[in-house]
Amino acid sequence: MPKNAMLIDVSRCIGCRACQVSCKQWNRLPAVKSSFAGSYENPSGLSSATWRYVRFRETVEKGEIRWRFLSFGCMHCTNAPCVAVCPVPGALIRRDDGTVYLDEQKCTGCKYCISACPFDVPHYDDAKGKVYKCNLCADRTGNGLQPACAKTCPPEAIKYGNRESLIKLAKTDGKKIYGENDLGGLSVMYVLQESPSYYGLPERPALPFATALWKDIIKPLGYLGVGATVAAIILHYLIIGPKRYKGKEGG
Amino acid sequence: MAMIERHNPKERAVHSIHAISFIILLLTGIGLYSKSFFGITKIFGGVDWSRFFHHWAGVVFIITVFLIYFQWKDEASVFDEDDKEWFRVFGGYLGKGVKVPPSGKFNAGQKVFFKMIFYAGVLFGITGIIMWIPQILSIPKFIVQLTYILHDMILIGLVMGVLTHVYLGTIANPGTISSLLTGQVDEQWARHHHEKWYKAMKKGK
Numbered sequence: 001m002p003k004n005a006m007l008i009d010v011s012r013c014i015g016c017r018a019c020q021v022s023c024k025q026w027n028r029l030p031a032v033k034s035s036f037a038g039s040y041e042n043p044s045g046l047s048s049a050t051w052r053y054v055r056f057r058e059t060v061e062k063g064e065i066r067w068r069f070l071s072f073g074c075m076h077c078t079n080a081p082c083v084a085v086c087p088v089p090g091a092l093i094r095r096d097d098g099t100v101y102l103d104e105q106k107c108t109g110c111k112y113c114i115s116a117c118p119f120d121v122p123h124y125d126d127a128k129g130k131v132y133k134c135n136l137c138a139d140r141t142g143n144g145l146q147p148a149c150a151k152t153c154p155p156e157a158i159k160y161g162n163r164e165s166l167i168k169l170a171k172t173d174g175k176k177i178y179g180e181n182d183l184g185g186l187s188v189m190y191v192l193q194e195s196p197s198y199y200g201l202p203e204r205p206a207l208p209f210a211t212a213l214w215k216d217i218i219k220p221l222g223y224l225g226v227g228a229t230v231a232a233i234i235l236h237y238l239i240i241g242p243k244r245y246k247g248k249e250g251g
Numbered sequence: 252m253a254m255i256e257r258h259n260p261k262e263r264a265v266h267s268i269h270a271i272s273f274i275i276l277l278l279t280g281i282g283l284y285s286k287s288f289f290g291i292t293k294i295f296g297g298v299d300w301s302r303f304f305h306h307w308a309g310v311v312f313i314i315t316v317f318l319i320y321f322q323w324k325d326e327a328s329v330f331d332e333d334d335k336e337w338f339r340v341f342g343g344y345l346g347k348g349v350k351v352p353p354s355g356k357f358n359a360g361q362k363v364f365f366k367m368i369f370y371a372g373v374l375f376g377i378t379g380i381i382m383w384i385p386q387i388l389s390i391p392k393f394i395v396q397l398t399y400i401l402h403d404m405i406l407i408g409l410v411m412g413v414l415t416h417v418y419l420g421t422i423a424n425p426g427t428i429s430s431l432l433t434g435q436v437d438e439q440w441a442r443h444h445h446e447k448w449y450k451a452m453k454k455g456k
Contacts, residue, residue, distance in 0.1 A: 115396045
């Protein structure tokens, strides 16, 4: 289990988007031009230049508008599917403190992680040819600071700290935690007011079946198949040997 | 030693370009197959260059797949009764002195490999383009995950096929490699391995 984690209690969230802004500010990410699509949600999703955004769920119930907010970014899974599929050593690594760290210098932009992520977090930047996502402000946490979003959250909906004590605290308040044990335990957990799918989160996040098949079955079978072919060739050469045609008539 | 032309320069050029593009694709792609092969990307100047060469060698590979298809389809895509018999005796490769039915320009095994190269090439191209630019084509994630599986499966099958092809074209059948290098083969070789083709060539002269 990771040491540190972030716990986001959405019932405390006021939808101010300070986390979104402080993320952009600390990570020096440019603003993304967006257009109005009938919601206060802005921008409408993560991108290579937006690593955290507030997802808005605006519904009308009995003539009253009901707001639900979800500050969303990388979930920093313990058994992260993106780390499992990344082919470049060191480009996407899982750190002991709970961070899934993407090294921009090493990323080659193959996009394997994009297809593997159950949360649709990593995004490809066409201009830079690389993938980007939240690094849980590794440059801040490595120096004893809180991630920018947690530091700035005015209602303290985003809390960062020791994972065990965060879980304990929420449980003593009788709150249900999303992501405590999924994918080996997420380093970003939620206390939700609605079902996970209401917020566009998978009910039970897991390694995609096709990705597991690819990594754990197909690739090992490849070694087996190629190895068997080489073995068959060597055996054939030793036991049966070449087909010589000289001095023979017909076949 | 009387020689006979088996493949003209155009046929050999197409085959050679196709083979070279395959080797480049293998060396540039294998580095991304598994972290343990990552060091191979250094041959082409790192992983970014490897991917660059992989994409464009892939384009050459697909074009030459079609050139090969069209240059040999008349001889390689039709199976006759002798070919059925050839399969029955596994081309005589599973024993010594096995009686093998006469073959045309290509034997039944080569015809199967010809089909394999064509279908694998087309599927490689389709899955490869999806893997290259999924964000531009807005391909659903599930399809992208499947293309990774397919691309790897074709790779595995093709490497197995190519290893066998190279073995059979070189040390397993002495006298064969000159059909690629010079295009000329020993007449005795031709009569032994491709009797029907040899007779047709002789009759045509």
